[in-house]
Amino acid sequence: MDKPKWNISITPKQNPFKLNLGEVLEYKDLVYLFVKRDFVAVYKQTVLGPFWHLIQPMLTAITLYIVFTRVAHMPIPSGVSPLIYYMSAVIIWNYFASCLNKSANIFLQNASIFGKVYFPRITVPLSFLFSNAISFSFQLFFFFVIAGITYFSGYTLHIQPSIALMPVILFVLGLQGISAGMIISAMTTKYRDLTYLVSFGVQLLMYLSPVIYTVQSLSPEIRSYMMFNPMAPFIELFRYSLTGVGLVDIRFVGISIAITIVLLLSALVIFNKTEKDFIDTI
Amino acid sequence: MADTAILISDIKKKYNLGSINSGTFFEGLKNSFIRKTKDIPVNPVDSNDIYWALKGVSLEVNEGEVLGVIGRNGAGKSTLLKILSRVTAPTAGSIHIKGRIASLLEVGTGFHPDLTGRDNVFLNGAILGMKRAEIARKFDEIVEFSGIGKYIDTPVKRYSSGMYVRLAFAVAAHLEPEILIIDEVLAVGDADFQKKCIGKMKDVSEGGRTVIFVSHNMSAINSLCDRTAYLKDGKLEMLGPTEHVVKKYLSSFTSFNYKISAGEHTIGDEYVRLISARLIKRDGSDAEIITVSDSFGLEIKYEILKEGYKPGPNFLLSTQDGEKVFQSLDTKIANMYSPGVYDSVAWIPANSLNNIGYKMTVCVTTHNPTKIHVSANIDFELYDDTDAPTRGDYKGQMHGYTRPLLNWETRKNN
Numbered sequence: 084m085d086k087p088k089w090n091i092s093i094t095p096k097q098n099p100f101k102l103n104l105g106e107v108l109e110y111k112d113l114v115y116l117f118v119k120r121d122f123v124a125v126y127k128q129t130v131l132g133p134f135w136h137l138i139q140p141m142l143t144a145i146t147l148y149i150v151f152t153r154v155a156h157m158p159i160p161s162g163v164s165p166l167i168y169y170m171s172a173v174i175i176w177n178y179f180a181s182c183l184n185k186s187a188n189i190f191l192q193n194a195s196i197f198g199k200v201y202f203p204r205i206t207v208p209l210s211f212l213f214s215n216a217i218s219f220s221f222q223l224f225f226f227f228v229i230a231g232i233t234y235f236s237g238y239t240l241h242i243q244p245s246i247a248l249m250p251v252i253l254f255v256l257g258l259q260g261i262s263a264g265m266i267i268s269a270m271t272t273k274y275r276d277l278t279y280l281v282s283f284g285v286q287l288l289m290y291l292s293p294v295i296y297t298v299q300s301l302s303p304e305i306r307s308y309m310m311f312n313p314m315a316p317f318i319e320l321f322r323y324s325l326t327g328v329g330l331v332d333i334r335f336v337g338i339s340i341a342i343t344i345v346l347l348l349s350a351l352v353i354f355n356k357t358e359k360d361f362i363d364t365i
Numbered sequence: 366m367a368d369t370a371i372l373i374s375d376i377k378k379k380y381n382l383g384s385i386n387s388g389t390f391f392e393g394l395k396n397s398f399i400r401k402t403k404d405i406p407v408n409p410v411d412s413n414d415i416y417w418a419l420k421g422v423s424l425e426v427n428e429g430e431v432l433g434v435i436g437r438n439g440a441g442k443s444t445l446l447k448i449l450s451r452v453t454a455p456t457a458g459s460i461h462i463k464g465r466i467a468s469l470l471e472v473g474t475g476f477h478p479d480l481t482g483r484d485n486v487f488l489n490g491a492i493l494g495m496k497r498a499e500i501a502r503k504f505d506e507i508v509e510f511s512g513i514g515k516y517i518d519t520p521v522k523r524y525s526s527g528m529y530v531r532l533a534f535a536v537a538a539h540l541e542p543e544i545l546i547i548d549e550v551l552a553v554g555d556a557d558f559q560k561k562c563i564g565k566m567k568d569v570s571e572g573g574r575t576v577i578f579v580s581h582n583m584s585a586i587n588s589l590c591d592r593t594a595y596l597k598d599g600k601l602e603m604l605g606p607t608e609h610v611v612k613k614y615l616s617s618f619t620s621f622n623y624k625i626s627a628g629e630h631t632i633g634d635e636y637v638r639l640i641s642a643r644l645i646k647r648d649g650s651d652a653e654i655i656t657v658s659d660s661f662g663l664e665i666k667y668e669i670l671k672e673g674y675k676p677g678p679n680f681l682l683s684t685q686d687g688e689k690v691f692q693s694l695d696t697k698i699a700n701m702y703s704p705g706v707y708d709s710v711a712w713i714p715a716n717s718l719n720n721i722g723y724k725m726t727v728c729v730t731t732h733n734p735t736k737i738h739v740s741a742n743i744d745f746e747l748y749d750d751t752d753a754p755t756r757g758d759y760k761g762q763m764h765g766y767t768r769p770l771l772n773w774e775t776r777k778n779n
Contacts, residue, residue, distance in 0.1 A: 089372075091462035093448060095455050113491040120477055120488055127479040127520070196475045200468055201451035202492055359454040362447070363380060 107203050117210035118217070136218045137225045140177055144170035151295055160297070160328045163241070164233035167226075171325045172294040174222040175318055178215050179256045180285050185211045186264020187281045190272045190361055197362060204358040205351075208261040215260075216253055226325070241327025245320060252317045252324075259313055259343050262350035269357035272364055293319050299330040310335055313342040369463070370544055370575040371426040371449070376458035378419040378444050378599075418444040420599035421458070426577065428463075428543075431570040433590030433607055434579040435614050440596040442579050443548065449577065450546050464543025464575070467494050478522035482513055482532055485521050489536045503539045510565070511535035538565045545569060548579045563588060587611060609762055612721070633667070633729070637676045637738035640666035640706065642727045644745060656750040657768055660715040666708040667729050667739060674731040675702050676738050678709045685722035685744070690766045694730075716770035719763055720749035 107114075126132040147169045151157040159165045186208045190197070193207060234240050271277045289295075292314050298306055309315045316335040323329030419441045426432050436442045447453045449460060450468030475492040476485045486507055490500040500507075508517050511532040513524075521529055537547075547566070566589055570576050580586055586593060586607060593610040595603040603610050632639040644652040645662045652661045665678045679694030695709055722744065729739035749763075750756075755770050756763065 089461040089463055091451075091460075091466060093451060093455065093460035093462070095457055110491070110494070112495075112497040115497070116488045116491045120480060120484070123484060124477050124479040196492070198447075198452055199450075200475070200492055202494065362453050 103203060107205055107209070110203055110206050113202060114206050114210045114213065117207065118214045121210070121214040122217070133221070136221050140170055140173045140222050141225070141229070143173045143177075147173070147295060157296070158300070160299075160326075162239055163326050163328055164230075164238040167230050167233055167238070168322075168326055168328065169295075170226055170229060171322045172318060174219060174226060175252070175256065175321045176289060176292070176294045177222070178219040178253065179260045179314060179318075180289070181215045181218075182211055182257050182260025183264045183267075183285055184281065185215075186261040187267040187271070188278070189265065189268040190357065191268070191275075191278065194362065197358070205354065208265055208354075211261060211264075212257045215257065219253065230325075241325075243324045243327055245331075246324040248320065248324065252321050255340065255343055256314060256317050258347050262343070262346040265350040265354045266346075269353045269361070272357055272361040288314075293322075293329075297322070297329050299328070310338055313339040313346070315339070368428045369425050370428040370430070371424075371463070371577075372461045373422060373424040373426075373445075373449075374459050374461075375421045375423050376419050376445070376448060376455045376460060377417065377421050378441075378448060378453075379456040380416045380418055381414060417599050419448075419455070422596070422599070422601050424594060424601060424604065426575060428575055429570070429573045430592065431566075431576045431578060431590045433586040433593035433610075434577060434596065435586060435593055435611065436596035436602075441599040442596050444599075445596065446546055446548055446577070446579055462544065465494065466544040466546065467537075467540045467542035468546035468548075476521055476529070476533060479520055481520055482508075482517040482524070486517075486532070486536050489533065490540075493537060493540055494542065495540060499541075507532075507535045507539050510538065510561070534562060538562070538569070542574070544575045544577070546577045546579075632741050633739045636669065636671050636674050637729045638668045638670060639727075639729065639739040639741060640668055642666070642741055642743060644743065645710070654748060655745065656748045656753070657718060657720050657755065658715050658750045658753045660712060662710045662712045663725065663727065663743075664708060664710045665727055665729070666706065668706045669702065669704050672702065672704060674736060674738070675733075676729045676731050676736075677701075678707075678711075679728050679730055680711065681726040681728070683724050683726070684766055685724060687724075688766060690718075690723070694732075716753065716755050717767060718747050719765055719768040720747045721766070722746040 122133070126135065129135065131138065144166055148165045152159055152165050159168055189204070189207050197204065230240055267277055267281055292312055293309070298309055298315060298319050301309070316331060316339045319329040320331045320336070323331055422441070422445060434442050434445065444453075446468065448455045449462075450466065452468075475489050477488065480488065483504075486504065487497065487500050491497065508514065511528075511534070513528055513532050513535075516524065516528065521532070524532070563585060566576065566578070570589070576589075578586065578589055590607045592605060593607040594601055595610045595614050603613050642663065642665045644655065645664045646652045647660060647662075649664075652659075655661050663680060667676075667678065669676060677695050677698045679692065681692045682690040684690060693711060695711070698709075701707065723746070725743040725745065727739070727741050727743060728737055730737050753768075755768050
């Protein structure tokens with residue numbers, strides 16, 4: 084019997100580095116439909132529907148403004164509308180956090196479907212990348228509307244040419260989010276403790292990232308610790324592009340990209356290893 | 366001879382039932398720490414904690430064949446299907462598959478309650494491996510097959526469970542993989558819909574595609590499958606023409622319950638009490654294994670407690686499916702009706718029964734007027750004997766409820 088005619092081989096061990104991108108392409112329609120499902124199903128039986136996408140970052144920005152600027156008197160770079168300042172960071176942070184949070188539950192949430200039918204599991208986190216990017220773009224659009232309003236009420240806009248890097252920023256932060264999420268979701272198949280850790284861990288992470296503050300406002304010693312936060316340079320870059328506020332160190336960007344690649348590769352290996360038989364332990 | 370579509374070689378699957386990796390993060394840490402330092406497993410993985418769901422199954426499925434898989438719960442059917450459909454990986458062994466494979470382990474997989482029937486058809490189709498264009502092309506056909514009609518744009522959470530399942534099956538039935546794995550779908554839906562499903566599956570298989578069909582529904586297996594694999598305790602017990610395998614499977618449902626002893630609860634009424642009933646060999650010992658060329662006896666011990674009736678021992682022999690084979694009673698017990706303990710043996714001659722499962726209903730009865738004092742069942746199965754005089758050189762399946770050794774006379778006339 085000649086070997087090559089088999090096109091699927093099922094064996095106990097598989098190469099964990101094997102990505103099978105061809106197979107993922109085969110299932111690109113599934114990714115599309117997952118994205119569509121996320122949008123259609125989430126707002127069923129809600130009054131405001133997709134407007135929640137817009138209201139949420141706006142309200143968060145207002146809250147941050149009240150708490151940190153009005154109550155705690157944290158300084159805001161002059162010339163920038165505080166609403167714009169906070170909102171720019173909130174929407175990019177939301178994007179990252181949502182990639183992470185959703186990916187962190189992949190195995191537990193999809194156990195019933197993963198337990199019955201095979202498809203490349205990677206399609207699920209991949210779909211989060213897209214669906215979050217779509218809701219991000221709504222928010223970004225809304226951001227520009229708000230920015231326009233503040234412009235007419237006297238603030239200047241400082242949109243930088245680096246805004247052209249937006250897709251790169253999204254891509255890197257999204258990969259970081261889903262990679263971290265995938266690793267966590269693989270671990271939650273064995274240890275449920277982590278599910279409790281994730282939501283408040285993400286919150287802590289926000290305070291460790293330049294969302295409420297800028298890297299610029301930190302003292303130089305603390306600033307160098309920011310190197311270890313791979314999200315920081317891209318959040319900073321994003322806000323800089325929109326508001327002109329921020330400090331972007333190219334070395335930090337390099338380190339961040341390196342960390343992202345390592346994170347992504349480990350996530351893929353762990354994810355591949357887990358998806359094979361997590362259904363037995365879950 | 367058709368080409369092989371699936372080659373399963375020596376597949377094994379182990380499950381750890383122990384508490385390792387089932388606890389919290391810190392327990393896990395502690396376990397791995399102790400294991401490393403002391404070189405002994407904590408929560409010892411003794412043999413009780415390891416469960417081999419599959420103990421080495423090898424099987425070849427031909428292209429275009431409809432293979433049935435049967436077996437009791439826990440025999441390893443679902444595990445085999447899970448491995449085949451790549452939901453979980455085997456512990457050892459390998460499977461090679463030629464062609465696109467789609468599985469239908471449970472219909473309605475991935476149906477989202479908030480989405481409409483239409484959206485779910487697309488989503489479910491994509492999960493099962495179809496392209497959007499492919500689904501769109503077959504959409505009308507799918508809706509028509511499901512009988513959902515105008516409700517297709519209603520969220521599926523408003524569907525009745527029947528509608529839900531019909532739509533889900535309709536999607537799955539319109540998959541066009543080379544290999545289709547189906548588990549228990551026919552357990553749902555009304556008779557009409559089941560008929561439709563069986564028809565559809567026949568079409569699928571006649572279209573030259575390979576189908577693996579797991580079910581407890583023997584009539585569905587019988588009508589659909591050419592060959593059937595019977596799994597028992599993680600091993601392939603039998604593989605062959607469906608009819609034979611199903612028969613074997615059905616007969617396994619009753620254990621070889623050759624003996625009744627009326628110990629704890631009395632069998633009988635105020636006139637007669639059963640002491641024991643068992644199958645015996647010629648020397649009077651328990652007949653645990655009986656072959657078709659053995660003679661064996663039914664021994665009944667009973668006690669008559671009160672006078673007033675004329676109780677006598679008898680039995681009815683039927684197949685496991687409930688078909689009556691014959692009945693027999695002791696006709697020579699006149700005047701043995703006084704209180705006391707009796708034992709009685711009925712000898713069943715060698716070469717009279719077939720190698721199938723039987724049920725013996727053992728009674729002590731007064732016949733005129735009829736009163737059944739005692740009734741108990743003995744289930745047993747006869748094993749075949751390849752040297753049985755009823756077979757000669759024929760080694761195939763002997764059909765029928767009995768297999769009597771007849772006196773054949775064949776002469777040469779010139």
